Amino acid sequence: MSSLASLTSASMLGLPTALPPLPRAALPEDDPAAALLIAAAVIGIGELGGCLPAQVENERNLCAAEGQSYLSKQAASLLKRILASEFPAVLPEFLQLTAQQRLLVPPEMLPALLGLEKSDLRRPVLPVIGARGRWLAAQNPAWSYARQREAQDAWEHGRRAERLAALESLRGRDPSQARQWIQAAWEQESPEERAALIATLSTGLSLEDEPLLEACLDDKRKEVRQAGRGLLLRLEGSRLVQRMWERARPLLKIKSKFLGRETLEVSLPEGWDAAAKRDGLGGAQLRKKMGEKANLLAQLLASVPPALWSRELGRPPEKLIAAALGSEWKEALLLGWQLATLAVEDVAWAEALVPLWAAPEGRELLAAEEAGALIRLARPEKIEALVREAVKPVLAELDDQSLLISLLEQYQRPWSVRLARLVVQSAQRQSGALRHSLPLALPAFAHWIPPELAAEFAHGWSAEAKGFWPTRINEFLALLNFRSQVLAALHAAP
Amino acid sequence: MPRLTLEQARALAPDAASLQAAQGLAEARHWASLGGSDLALWGECKGSAKEPYKVRFDLADHGSACTCPSRKYPCKHILGLLLLAAASPARLTQTAPPGWVAEWLDKRAARHAPAAKAPEAKAGPAERQKDAARRAARREKLAESGIDALERWLKDFAGRGLAFAQSAPPAFWDEQAARLVDAQLPGAARLIREMASVSGADPNRAQALLLRLARLYLLAQAYRKLETLPEATQQDVRALLGWNVNQDELLAASPGVVDDWLTLASRTEEDEKTGLRTQVNWLWGKASRRPALLLNYAFRNQPLDASLIPGLALHGELVFFAGAYPLRAIFKHKQVTPAAFIPSGFPTLAAFLDEYAAALGQNPWLEVFPALLEGVTPLNLEQHWLLCDARSQALPLSPSFSSPWELLALSGGRPLTVFGLWDGFTLAPLAAWGDGRFVEVGGNEG
Numbered sequence: 001m002s003s004l005a006s007l008t009s010a011s012m013l014g015l016p017t018a019l020p021p022l023p024r025a026a027l028p029e030d031d032p033a034a035a036l037l038i039a040a041a042v043i044g045i046g047e048l049g050g051c052l053p054a055q056v057e058n059e060r061n062l063c064a065a066e067g068q069s070y071l072s073k074q075a076a077s078l079l080k081r082i083l084a085s086e087f088p089a090v091l092p093e094f095l096q097l098t099a100q101q102r103l104l105v106p107p108e109m110l111p112a113l114l115g116l117e118k119s120d121l122r123r124p125v126l127p128v129i130g131a132r133g134r135w136l137a138a139q140n141p142a143w144s145y146a147r148q149r150e151a152q153d154a155w156e157h158g159r160r161a162e163r164l165a166a167l168e169s170l171r172g173r174d175p176s177q178a179r180q181w182i183q184a185a186w187e188q189e190s191p192e193e194r195a196a197l198i199a200t201l202s203t204g205l206s207l208e209d210e211p212l213l214e215a216c217l218d219d220k221r222k223e224v225r226q227a228g229r230g231l232l233l234r235l236e237g238s239r240l241v242q243r244m245w246e247r248a249r250p251l252l253k254i255k256s257k258f259l260g261r262e263t264l265e266v267s268l269p270e271g272w273d274a275a276a277k278r279d280g281l282g283g284a285q286l287r288k289k290m291g292e293k294a295n296l297l298a299q300l301l302a303s304v305p306p307a308l309w310s311r312e313l314g315r316p317p318e319k320l321i322a323a324a325l326g327s328e329w330k331e332a333l334l335l336g337w338q339l340a341t342l343a344v345e346d347v348a349w350a351e352a353l354v355p356l357w358a359a360p361e362g363r364e365l366l367a368a369e370e371a372g373a374l375i376r377l378a379r380p381e382k383i384e385a386l387v388r389e390a391v392k393p394v395l396a397e398l399d400d401q402s403l404l405i406s407l408l409e410q411y412q413r414p415w416s417v418r419l420a421r422l423v424v425q426s427a428q429r430q431s432g433a434l435r436h437s438l439p440l441a442l443p444a445f446a447h448w449i450p451p452e453l454a455a456e457f458a459h460g461w462s463a464e465a466k467g468f469w470p471t472r473i474n475e476f477l478a479l480l481n482f483r484s485q486v487l488a489a490l491h492a493a494p
Numbered sequence: 495m496p497r498l499t500l501e502q503a504r505a506l507a508p509d510a511a512s513l514q515a516a517q518g519l520a521e522a523r524h525w526a527s528l529g530g531s532d533l534a535l536w537g538e539c540k541g542s543a544k545e546p547y548k549v550r551f552d553l554a555d556h557g558s559a560c561t562c563p564s565r566k567y568p569c570k571h572i573l574g575l576l577l578l579a580a581a582s583p584a585r586l587t588q589t590a591p592p593g594w595v596a597e598w599l600d601k602r603a604a605r606h607a608p609a610a611k612a613p614e615a616k617a618g619p620a621e622r623q624k625d626a627a628r629r630a631a632r633r634e635k636l637a638e639s640g641i642d643a644l645e646r647w648l649k650d651f652a653g654r655g656l657a658f659a660q661s662a663p664p665a666f667w668d669e670q671a672a673r674l675v676d677a678q679l680p681g682a683a684r685l686i687r688e689m690a691s692v693s694g695a696d697p698n699r700a701q702a703l704l705l706r707l708a709r710l711y712l713l714a715q716a717y718r719k720l721e722t723l724p725e726a727t728q729q730d731v732r733a734l735l736g737w738n739v740n741q742d743e744l745l746a747a748s749p750g751v752v753d754d755w756l757t758l759a760s761r762t763e764e765d766e767k768t769g770l771r772t773q774v775n776w777l778w779g780k781a782s783r784r785p786a787l788l789l790n791y792a793f794r795n796q797p798l799d800a801s802l803i804p805g806l807a808l809h810g811e812l813v814f815f816a817g818a819y820p821l822r823a824i825f826k827h828k829q830v831t832p833a834a835f836i837p838s839g840f841p842t843l844a845a846f847l848d849e850y851a852a853a854l855g856q857n858p859w860l861e862v863f864p865a866l867l868e869g870v871t872p873l874n875l876e877q878h879w880l881l882c883d884a885r886s887q888a889l890p891l892s893p894s895f896s897s898p899w900e901l902l903a904l905s906g907g908r909p910l911t912v913f914g915l916w917d918g919f920t921l922a923p924l925a926a927w928g929d930g931r932f933v934e935v936g937g938n939e940g
Contacts (some may be wrong), residue, residue: 002700004704004705005697005701007704008656008697008700008701008704009697009700011652011655011656011704012656012657012700013655013657014653014654014655015653017657025571031649033648033649033650033652033653034645034649034711036652036714037648037649037652037707037708037711037712038708038711040704040705040707041705041708041709041711041858042709044705044708044709045709045854045858048850048851048854048918049850049854049855050851051847051850051851051918052844052847053843053844053847053883053887053888053889054880054887054888054889055886055887055888056873056875056880056882056886056887056888057886058873058886058888059869060907061907062906062907062908063907063908073499074499074500077499077500077501079503106933107900107903107904107906107928108897108900108901108903108904108928108933108935109900110899110900110903111897111899111900111903132903132906133903135906135907136899136902136903137904139874140899152859256742260798279667304585361516431677431855458521458523459523467703474518478517478518485581
């Protein structure tokens with residue numbers, strides 16, 4: 001009982017029955033509690049002072065030297081603020097700029113970056129962690145996605161995220177080799193895994209992938225069939241698109257001019273045979289309140305790249321959409337086209353559909369939950385043109401009730417300088433009056449406005465701003481200023 | 495004199511609201527005038543009052559003043575000036591301090607001049623001395639009754655068994671602590687309150703608790719035979735129990751150590767009940783190669799020392815409080831110096847533990863011991879974190895240390911210089927140098 005540990009366990013439920021003899025301290029015999037406390041002090045402090053370091057096996061595991069330089073002190077302190085949740089939404093932009101400048105984050109910030117919960121931030125993190133980050137990730141199983149061992153090794157022995165990362169990076173360099181990996185592993189993979197593997201083919205997609213994707217249509221799992229089908233629709237030369245086109249092509253015709261306006265002559269599909277069902281037609285109705293046949297039409301149109309229609313009917317998307325609006329089947333036509341536009345990411349069609357969404361009557365025809373994705377396909381010039389039509393300085397401001405505000409909120413891509421000036425200057429002219437939607441939307445706009453405008457937009461607000469305005473203007477300027485600091489810090493020499 | 499970086503300026507904010515308000519003021523349009531020299535920063539901030547607020551910041555020791563009525567310190571105007579100066583120094587267009595700045599700087603310089611200290615007016619010195627003696631005697635008597643009660647409480651606790659701590663109601667600790675405060679033994683009261691925090695079920699905690707009880711008992715015993723102890727130990731015992739040292743007398747009477755002092759760690763804790771904020775700072779001397787502990791106290795938003803910024807060095811004279819192993823100190827005078835350095839520490843862990851053992855021999859009540867360790871590599875052995883030296887000897891890191899991975903990242907497998915606090919069982923790192931760069935680690939950041 002000569003260690004503090006044994007003295008402790010003997011004293012848990014009361015005074016110990018005996019105390020160890022202590023050579024250099026006389027314990028009071030008539031006061032057992034005092035004796036315990038003195039013995040504990042002598043033994044305990046003796047142990048503290050006698051503590052020796054433990055001998056350990058330390059295999060040297062050195063990180064390779066770094067080839068790139070680190071962020072400047074100033075940039076690093078901005079990143080620290082982002083990671084401390086001050087402006088969390090600026091992180092993707094920060095990482096992208098850092099990668100563009102071929103800079104690395106300082107080592108002590110690596111754990112915070114590697115541990116980010118959001119999986120969509122993992123890819124932008126990889127180029128900024130350097131050799132040190134990969135070295136660190138190899139020692140923590142939770143960060144294995146970032147260890148970047150030999151691609152072949154990662155593919156054969158890695159966890160799921162690591163395998164997919166290896167496959168994706170190979171796909172970027174050598175698409176056919178990546179496809180061969182998938183084909184070789186196909187039989188041993190679980191169904192969930194197969195769908196994820198197929199999804200990686202979206203990088204470097206070509207007709208060479210078509211046979212593999214066509215085979216997916218016969219897979220037992222719905223996820224795999226859907227993944228394969230989605231990619232086949234983006235290949236105009238695929239057999240799937242050919243079959244869809246044969247089904248769809250006879251259904252739409254331009255109807256001769258009626259009072260100078262064109263409309264569409266629509267025949268409705270009757271139903272699907274077994275081959276059509278294999279191609280993914282059938283299944284749940286797209287919109288309950290539409291009729292059965294209208295649903296069939298919309299479903300079929302959603303499976304045809306919309307560019308085929310522009311070519312077949314010899315009209316740009318705008319004309320075809322205008323013609324569709326004159327048809328009794330406009331709801332099915334526009335819904336189908338919208339979904340097809342999203343499936344193949346057709347920018348021209350998206351830009352023709354977006355103005356529809358900004359008008360109350362057109363908006364109802366589109367699928368609301370997919371609106372954001374559609375709007376984001378449009379180029380900034382198109383959005384700018386839309387706003388320019390509605391906003392004429394002083395004569396017509398960006399109306400508080402305008403659907404354009406909501407459109408801008410959902411756009412979530414970098415704005416042009418002119419778009420930023422149009423919107424913000426209109427907001428400034430209105431900042432002396434009570435407004436609702438515009439000030440509420442304002443702070444988020446600061447994510448997408450070119451940060452070099454920060455100084456310009458600091459001035460020009462009404463001195464009598466009230467209601468929602470003052471706090472929102474401050475938030476807007478704070479975010480824009482912060483982004484301009486980020487830009488300055490990352491473009492300055494390190 | 496170096497100006498503050500954006501990060502350092504932000505760290506001075508007393509709270510998030512002040513920082514946000516200051517950020518709004520950090521734009522030139524809010525200022526009627528702005529200026530900066532090697533010695534100071536200044537500006538006139540347009541506020542709600544008719545006259546703009548006059549804001550001044552002394553770069554020599556980070557003292558500041560503002561004419562606004564805010565009770566926060568530093569106020570948003572001072573912070574705004576610092577943020578602005580860090581972000582856009584070109585906006586500080588004046589270079590010569592105007593009268594109101596020069597006057598203020600002169601006044602500060604005069605106050606800090608060592609000779610300027612006027613001897614206290616001693617009206618009837620005999621009378622005063624008698625008074626002081628009477629007060630001291632009264633306090634000794636009060637303390638003795640407090641020590642009696644403390645001994646009874648400790649022995650009673652030991653008699654119940656250590657397991658009692660797990661079920662003891664908060665009042666068990668609080669009442670005893672309150673009795674000690676009444677007996678003017680606030681230091682002992684703090685030791686009791688801290689015991690409550692280690693009274694968990696796990697065996698390591700029981701062991702830590704027993705050690706605390708034993709050390710406190712030893713302290714009570716030491717007080718009883720105070721006259722028989724060496725002078726330095728008497729000072730340690732009194733300081734631990736809660737006797738304050740008159741800092742003016744200390745500064746006047748004791749020689750100091752002139753050196754470049756690098757601030758290694760600074761953290762501020764606030765007692766929510768009393769509003770007392772305690773700033774705990776660890777410094778290391780460049781030439782003297784010794785640590786110093788600076789404790790500053792302030793109520794609510796009263797100023798704390800703004801010049802103690804981790805990673806920055808101060809040139810000045812530190813006076814150490816008397817003690818068997820002196821650690822606590824105060825500045826006699828100091829000045830910010832741009833010459834930061836990597837201090838040299840213990841070359842091996844064995845050498846560090848030798849010093850710790852020697853220090854414990856001098857002062858058995860040392861709670862934490864500053865450890866500046868050279869050439870140590872973080873190591874993760876089966877989920878336990880260690881620091882390992884060149885001889886492959888290792889010490890465990892504290893389980894409450896929040897950033898072992900940061901430390902490993904900083905090292906890249908190579909040896910680091912690490913500063914931390916050793917409590918006799920584990921080490922809690924506070925700072926490290928990687929590739930010559932100073933980095934704060936372990937909680938309390940950002």
